[in-house]
Amino acid sequence: MRQFPSLIRRFGRDERGAFAAIFGLMAIVLVALGGAVVDYVSLQQMRNRGQIALDAAALALQPEIFKNPIDVGDIKKRAQDLMLDRLAGEHGVVAGLVEPTVDVVNGTLTLEAEMTVPTVFVALVGVHEMNARITSQATRKKLALEVMMVLDNSGSMDKENRMDYLQLAAKCATNTLFYSEVIDDPANSNSCVKAPAATKVEEVKMGVVPFTMFVNVGPGNATQSWIDKLGNSPVSAHNFDIDDDDSTEFVGPLNRLELFNNLANERWRGCVEARPHTKSDPLDPNRYLDTDDTPATSADPKTLYVPMFSPDLPYGYGGQSYISDEPAACKATGTCVVVTTENSCSYKYGNCSSTNTTRTLTGKNTGSNPTCTCNNTPSTNESTSSNNWGTRYNRTRTWTCSVQYDPQGLSVVEKLERVCKYSGASFSSGFSKGPNADCTREAILPLTNDPASVINKITAMQAEGGTNIHEGAAWGFRALSPGEPFAEGSEYEEATNKVLIIMTDGENTAYNLPHTGWQTNYCDPKITDLTGSCYYSAYGWPRNDSLSVPRLGPMGTANSNLVNQMNERTSQTCENAKARGIVVYTIGLSTDAVSQSSPTVVQTMLRNCASSPDRAHLPTSPSQLKSVFARIANELAALRLSQ
Structure with missing residues (x-):
């Protein structure tokens, strides 16, 4: 036992085997360092596999960004599932996606993921996992192009040769989009034509909506399912009655096409009235039957489009009195x-x-x-x-x-509403007189890949009548929609750019105007007292407005308020179109000279209607229309060429 302390001292001084101990400790570090290379290579391999999986997910899911509405959560989940499927079997590997980034205008979907890969060797020194961030971006702009030009044909377009300038500019835009190259028109510098060696571009469709106070859907569509052919819409019975008794309400049915067919010398020109201002989606503040593309169905008659029939006013009530109040055909009273x-x-x-x-x-x-x-x-x-x-x-x-037959005893309302007076009636009519009064002469041209059809439609336009931007915008929207009433448009989720170009030379106009000055000839107070407006419009008369069938009114509504309602419905229509992924351009010519609204109100409406501030154009001179249309067409041509 006395030797034990000395043994301890000897052990403490003995340096033999120290290197081995130190090497043992260092071996762990050396192995970890050497193994780090292996772990890093493994991380890179998993990162590459993850990148391939994420790229595949981005390419597969990029078309989803064109759907409306875009479901970013669904894109994220589906991308996550695709990655996990590609990485299945890799023990301990975790991949989590962050929120995808979507750029619809540029057609870009960006996916990012965080990857976690377990380590083997560097775990010996406390590093149990390694992380990597991967990113994938898929870009494919919409390849096809569908453009509806909504063009003002109102009477004010006759001023300063506005219609001439519009036609030249719109034709130039048409050539720019349909052909690979254009040159200035040798006959008129305010337009352009296809270059001699130009080729027609595929995947381009265009259409035209000429509008005034009404929109003409074409008399050839009288038999279509979306037209009220039986008179079942609650709108169809407005201003008509069959019993010469204005104390009883007539609710129809009243087939207006049949009413036209019973006339001796006039048939339906093709204009339709606005649908009732009835909510089509209670949760959406902009969705009304007259501001959206809700499909028309006979199961819900108020969704149908009613042929416009401008009623005959009683004798002495201005130029729209075109039939005798008591013709021989009226045998209901005697x-x-x-x-x-x-x-x-x-x-x-x-x-x-x-x-x-x-x-x-x-x-x-x-x-x-x-x-x-x-x-x-x-x-x-x-x-x-x-x-x-x-x-x-x-x-x-x-x-x-x-x-x-005693003509006495009929009230003014009875003289207005009696249906019998139209039976076999022959009368003098014109653009602003008769049952087709103020109906736009030129019908809608649906989407077509024929540039000549577009050019011809633009050439045929005439400046007549009032201005209803709302109805023009609504029908441009519906013509781009994939369903009826015009089904030429592709599905919204397909890789197609849908573009709405709305051109007007001013403002929405209504006609409950004061009886002063030059207005005396058409705005007699007794007309407005009877109907609420000087002219019959796409909303009927304010007298037709009711809680059950809201139109534009009610009776006694001031002209400024009627215009405000038209402006509001124009804005609602634009918002609905944009919500569908449609790109909206607006062109407001001479909006600084409006009279029924203020320039600020009109310009603000047109700016907000456009998809972005740079897509709203407010030229002050007709000669500027070519450059405005050219700029829009060139932007769309560049978009068309992007891959």
């Missing part, structure tokens, strides 16, 4: 007149006498062709003979009856 003729002849003296007796039976006979029963009085001849002081007489009595 007085039954009974005439009795009695002939008495004396055989002895050879003389005859005739006596007429007239009596009337008052009251109304209803029906389209009522008959007078003469109170059941016989209408056959009656012969009698008698002896009077030896003289023989023969008496013949003839009963006849007829209906005489």
Whole structure:
């Protein structure tokens, strides 16, 4: 035991085997350092596999960004599932996606993921996992192009040769989009034509919506399913009645196409009225039947489009009084007149006498062709003979009856609404007179890949009538929609750029105007007192507005408020189109000279209507239209060429 302390001291001084101990400790570090290379290579391998998986997910899911609405959460989940599927079997490898980044305008989907890979060797020194961040971006701009040009054809477009400049500019834009190269038109520097060696570009469609106070969908579409062919829409019965009694409400049905067909000298030109301003989506503040593309179906008659029929006003109510208030065809009101003729002849003296007796039976006979029963009085001849002081007489009595029509007693409303007056009616009409009054002459040209059709439609446009930007925008939107009423548009989620170009030379206009100055001729107070407006519009008259069928009104609404409602509906239509992924351009010519709104109101509406501030153009001179349309067309051509 006495040697034990010395052994301890000797052990403490003994340096033999120290290197081995130190080497043992260093071996762990050396192995970890050497193994780090292996772990790093493994990380890179997993990173590469993860990158391949993320690239595949980005390429597969990029078309999803063109859907409306975009479901970013679904894109993230599907990308996550694709990555995990590619990395299946790799023990301990974790990959988590961050929120995807979407750029619809540039067609870009960006995916990022954080990868975690377990280590083997560097775990010996406490590093149990290694991380890597990977990114993948897929870009494919929409390859096809669909453009609807909504072009103002109102009467003010005749000022300063605005229509001429518009036609030249729109034709140039058409050539720019349809052909690979254009040159200035040698005949007119305000337009351009295809270059001699130019080729037609595929995957481009264009259409035109000429608009005034109305939009013309084309009389050839009278048999389409989206037209109210049976008169079941609640709008169809407005301003019509069949019983000459304005105390009873007529709710239809009233087939306006049949009403046109019963006229002697005029048929439906093709204009339709706005659908009721009824919510089509209770959760969306912009979705109304007259501001969106809700499909028309006979199951819901208020979704159908009603042929416009501008009613005949009573006699003395301006130029839109085009049919007699009490024509012969109106047999619904009359007085039954009974005439009795009695002939008495004396055989002895050879003389005859005739006596007429007239009596009337008052009251109304209803029906389209009522008959007078003469109170059941016989209408056959009656012969009698008698002896009077030896003289023989023969008496013949003839009963006849007829209906005489008394034009008195009809109220102004009854004279306005009676349907019978249109039966077989022949009258003088024109652009602003008759049942087609103020109907835009040129019908919609649906999307087509034929540039000549577009050019011809633009050439045919005329400047007439008032301005309803809302209706023009709504039909441009519907013509780009993939469903009826015009089904030429592709599906929204396909790789197609849908573009709406709205051009107007000013503002929405209404006509409940004061009876002053030059307006005296068409804005008689008795017209506005009866209808609420000087002119019949796509919303009918303010008198047609009701809680059950909201139009534009109600009765007594000031002109400024009518215009405000039209502006609001224009904005709602633009928002609905943009929500579908449609790119909206607006062109407001001479908006600094508007009269029914302020320049600020109109310009703000057009700027907000556009998809972005740089897509709103406010030229002050018609000569600037070529450069504006050229800029838009060149932007779209560049977009078309992007891959």
